[in-house]
Amino acid sequence: xxxxxxxxxxxxxxxxxxxxxxxxxxxxxxxxxxxxxxxxxxxxxxxxxxxxxxxxxxxxxxxxxxxxxxxxxxxxxxxxxxxxxxxxxxxxxxxxxxxxxxxxxxxxxxxxxxxxxxxxxxxxxxxxxxxxxxxxxxxxxxxxxxxxxxxxxxxxxxxxxxxxxxxxxxxxxxxxxxxxxxxxxxxxxxxxxxxxxxxxxxxxxxxxxxxxxxxxxxxxxxxxxxxxxxxxxxxxxxxxxxxxxxxxxxxxxxxxxxxxxxxxxxxxxxxxxxxxxxxxxxxxxxxxxxxxxxxxxxxxxxxxxxxxxxxxxxxxxxxxxxxxxxxxxxxxxxxxxxxxxxxxxxxxxxxxxxxxxxxxxxxxxxxxxxxxxxxxxxxxxxxxxxxxxxxxxxxxxxxxxxxxxxxxxxxxxxxxxxxxxxxxxxxxxxxxxxxxxxxxxxxxxxxxxxxxxxxxxxxxxxxxxxxxxxxxxxxxxxxxxxxxxxxxxxxxxxxxxxx
Amino acid sequence: xxxxxxxxxxxxxxxxxxxxxxxxxxxxxxxxxxxxxxxxxxxxxxxxxxxxxxxxxxxxxxxxxxxxxxxxxxxxxxxxxxxxxxxxxxxxxxxxxxxxxxxxxxxxxxxxxxxxxxxxxxxxxxxxxxxxxxxxxxxxxxxxxxxxxxxxxxxxxxxxxxxxxxxxxxxxxxxxxxxxxxxxxxxxxxxxxxxxxxxxxxxxxxxxxxxxxxxxxxxxxxxxxxxxxxxxxxxxxxxxxxxxxxxxxxxxxxxxxxxxxxxxxxxxxxxxxxxxxxxxxxxxxxxxxxxxxxxxxxxxxxxxxxxxxxxxxxxxxxxxxxxxxxxxxxxxxxx
Numbered sequence: 044x045x046x047x048x049x050x051x052x053x054x055x056x057x058x059x060x061x062x063x064x065x066x067x068x069x070x071x072x073x074x075x076x077x078x079x080x081x082x083x084x085x086x087x088x089x090x091x092x093x094x095x096x097x098x099x100x101x102x103x104x105x106x107x108x109x110x111x112x113x114x115x116x117x118x119x120x121x122x123x124x125x126x127x128x129x130x131x132x133x134x135x136x137x138x139x140x141x142x143x144x145x146x147x148x149x150x151x152x153x154x155x156x157x158x159x160x161x162x163x164x165x166x167x168x169x170x171x172x173x174x175x176x177x178x179x180x181x182x183x184x185x186x187x188x189x190x191x192x193x194x195x196x197x198x199x200x201x202x203x204x205x206x207x208x209x210x211x212x213x214x215x216x217x218x219x220x221x222x223x224x225x226x227x228x229x230x231x232x233x234x235x236x237x238x239x240x241x242x243x244x245x246x247x248x249x250x251x252x253x254x255x256x257x258x259x260x261x262x263x264x265x266x267x268x269x270x271x272x273x274x275x276x277x278x279x280x281x282x283x284x285x286x287x288x289x290x291x292x293x294x295x296x297x298x299x300x301x302x303x304x305x306x307x308x309x310x311x312x313x314x315x316x317x318x319x320x321x322x323x324x325x326x327x328x329x330x331x332x333x334x335x336x337x338x339x340x341x342x343x344x345x346x347x348x349x350x351x352x353x354x355x356x357x358x359x360x361x362x363x364x365x366x367x368x369x370x371x372x373x374x375x376x377x378x379x380x381x382x383x384x385x386x387x388x389x390x391x392x393x394x395x396x397x398x399x400x401x402x403x404x405x406x407x408x409x410x411x412x413x414x415x416x417x418x419x420x421x422x423x424x425x426x427x428x429x430x431x432x433x434x435x436x437x438x439x440x441x442x443x444x445x446x447x448x449x450x451x452x453x454x455x456x457x458x459x460x461x462x463x464x465x466x467x468x469x470x471x472x473x474x475x476x477x478x479x480x481x482x483x484x485x486x487x488x489x490x491x492x493x494x495x496x497x498x499x500x501x502x503x504x505x506x507x508x509x510x511x512x513x514x515x516x517x518x519x520x521x522x523x524x525x526x527x528x529x530x531x532x533x534x535x536x537x538x539x540x541x542x
Numbered sequence: 543x544x545x546x547x548x549x550x551x552x553x554x555x556x557x558x559x560x561x562x563x564x565x566x567x568x569x570x571x572x573x574x575x576x577x578x579x580x581x582x583x584x585x586x587x588x589x590x591x592x593x594x595x596x597x598x599x600x601x602x603x604x605x606x607x608x609x610x611x612x613x614x615x616x617x618x619x620x621x622x623x624x625x626x627x628x629x630x631x632x633x634x635x636x637x638x639x640x641x642x643x644x645x646x647x648x649x650x651x652x653x654x655x656x657x658x659x660x661x662x663x664x665x666x667x668x669x670x671x672x673x674x675x676x677x678x679x680x681x682x683x684x685x686x687x688x689x690x691x692x693x694x695x696x697x698x699x700x701x702x703x704x705x706x707x708x709x710x711x712x713x714x715x716x717x718x719x720x721x722x723x724x725x726x727x728x729x730x731x732x733x734x735x736x737x738x739x740x741x742x743x744x745x746x747x748x749x750x751x752x753x754x755x756x757x758x759x760x761x762x763x764x765x766x767x768x769x770x771x772x773x774x775x776x777x778x779x780x781x782x783x784x785x786x787x788x789x790x791x792x793x794x795x796x797x798x799x800x801x802x803x804x805x806x807x808x809x810x811x812x813x814x815x816x817x818x819x820x821x822x823x824x825x826x827x828x829x830x831x832x833x834x835x836x837x838x839x840x841x842x843x844x845x846x847x848x849x850x851x852x853x854x855x856x857x858x859x860x861x862x863x864x865x866x867x868x869x870x871x872x873x874x875x876x877x
Contacts (some may be wrong), residue, residue, distance in 0.1 A: 366749070367751040384745055394739070405731065
């Protein structure tokens with residue numbers, strides 16, 4: 044084995060009393076794509092932040108080309124040739140794509156004026172090398188997440204990055220976008236870059252990577268060539284136990300119509316969307332990212348107003364754009380973006396759990412600490428939320444536990460209709476199975492569940508019926524028996540006639 | 543550490559308690575070193591001066607917690623004084639009617655702020671800087687350079703009447719009652735939970751069924767009405783309605799709110815700390831005046847305190863984190 048390009052040895056890192064990393068090792072080689080997998084809270088993000096120079100390790104060494112590397116800040120990491128692509132890139136929205144790429148090191152003309160022509164030209168060259176079509180002059184605002192990541196990658200290449208770290212880059216991408224990202228990653232890898240790829244999606248891990256490292260509870264578990272591993276084996280190492288059936292949807296007989304959506308339209312976003320969800324039914328809403336699925340759920344829930352159509356719950360019409368009324372009527376929405384929409388990160392677990400139910404928890408208009416604590420404790424236990432104290436900010440929890448808090452806060456309202464938007468995005472396998480079991484249980488108890496999901500296995504495993512959206516319109520309504528990857532993808536890409 | 547002991551330690555570490563302790567310290571040191579601070583007359587002046595600031599600081603605390611600000615409060619106070627004066631001159635002689643009209647005017651002025659902020663989605667900082675100038679200008683339009691000072695003496699003496707057996711004005715009971723109302727709304731009612739939620743993350747609050755815009759609108763209305771109430775008190779205390787009444791008072795209010803531990807970014811703070819800060823600033827200002835400290839120095843001290851209130855919690859947090867790190871590394875050198 045040649046000397047690794049980048050190596051971590053015996054790296055440990057603690058935050059207060061919590062040990063995030065303990066004695067971790069990792070070797071990245073030039074021209075190799077290396078996958079890092081583990082449940083949420085396994086320490087992957089901390090490891091990435093150490094490589095990015097955000098955190099300094101408490102113990103252990105990082106070496107580059109066999110020489111010890113001291114990273115005391117993100118600038119050091121960049122200078123050492125380490126580039127990190129995050130799940131949600133942070134670009135300057137009002138600057139052009141080219142300006143974003145060359146921020147802080149713009150090509151200059153005389154008198155230290157920025158040489159825009161050269162900047163544009165070099166940005167165009169980078170995109171040509173990546174084989175993507177992006178206009179260097181357009182502002183970053185409005186770029187899809189996939190395109191934003193490509194801008195970040197272009198920036199990394201322009202910095203001659205030798206190590207490219209991708210932290211769950213595909214979580215918000217659709218299938219086609221993932222393919223394009225992988226094509227870029229492969230070409231970089233083949234050109235001699237060491238790629239570290241972090242993902243919860245195993246098909247992607249095996250499609251891209253030659254080596255797989257598994258972490259659990261902040262410790263290194265194993266590193267093996269991808270060819271010698273199976274998905275089951277990786278999952279077993281991640282959770283340290285066997286995971287039972289991943290998609291345990293119980294068969295239920297659908298009851299009365301609970302949620303009826305008729306001709307729902309928001310100009311320029313979605314058009315004439317009509318469907319019904321019955322009691323005891325899980326209906327999946329599939330489609331590509333940007334097809335308008337989340338927007339439809341937001342309009343049903345009243346976060347956004349709709350321009351035409353109506354939403355009925357148990358036969359009575361919900362007022363347009365009134366979330367509080369929707370909640371009172373028995374509707375709940377677990378939103379797509381946990382950190383921005385699902386939770387108030389700075390508030391405690393308790394306050395978050397009780398927020399939608401704060402009126403119902405009050406007696407004579409007043410809230411009593413004991414009631415609040417009891418309610419939060421009950422739901423935290425029911426969903427097995429792992430938290431230090433319920434008065435700690437919810438931001439101190441791992442991603443999977445945060446998602447459980449979001450579910451807890453909505454299940455506590457005893458909803459008749461539950462809309463879940465990407466319920467398992469970015470959470471670990473163990474929690475994922477728990478969430479699926481929970482949704483299945485709710486349906487069995489007579490709740491109507493509408494599930495927006497970009498993960499086909501989840502859609503096909505969980506749903507009684509699959510609705511597919513394409514460019515703001517409903518293009519298919521496929522019963523479970525006839526739903527397969529092909530029929531859903533065809534409808535999602537607009538290539539199938541409405542079924 | 544046992545749970546009650548831990549709870550007491552956490553409580554002692556909160557900013558509200560720091561401000562309260564500072565208040566006690568300033569009062570004790572002042573009484574020992576400055577002639578007159580220990581006298582009942584001193585406290586009467588402190589309270590009289592603090593009443594309008596406290597009245598306006600109550601709704602301001604809630605507004606800043608939601609992430610907004612209302613800088614027009616002192617101008618609402620001034621315009622209320624002018625209109626009240628003009629009404630009195632024009633023959634409205636019923637005090638209850640005058641007070642009712644003043645409160646209504648304040649509520650309307652607040653509603654205008656609220657409408658611009660929530661209806662048109664404009665930043666409250668910009669809107670209320672605009673109405674700060676607009677309302678003050680209107681106050682001059684109504685009353686010009688005149689002063690209306692011929693209110694019946696029964697009104698003006700009643701306004702500053704002390705509680706029986708003390709020198710403390712009875713109006714402090716009104717302030718206390720209103721403080722309880724605002725504290726209950728903020729800390730013990732569902733509405734209050736929503737205020738903290740929207741101050742931290744308005745989008746997540748909306749997804750949890752909090753009506754962010756409507757709530758903020760009513761807060762601005764409340765702010766206008768409370769400023770008007772402060773204006774009524776101001777008119778009667780000084781027995782004088784002038785267009786420049788309370789000029790610059792908004793800065794004293796915002797200073798107290800921030801010193802009281804409310805985050806200017808919203809989402810954090812408590813009413814107790816704000817009331818303690820109103821008292822602290824009042825005692826400090828009056829004690830220093832008695833000690834013949836020049837006015838400019840007073841301004842410098844108030845400014846420094848304000849900066850300390852912003853920097854203080856951050857430095858305290860950093861120190862705590864460092865201490866904890868040292869403790870954990872000495873307890874477990876390797877694991």
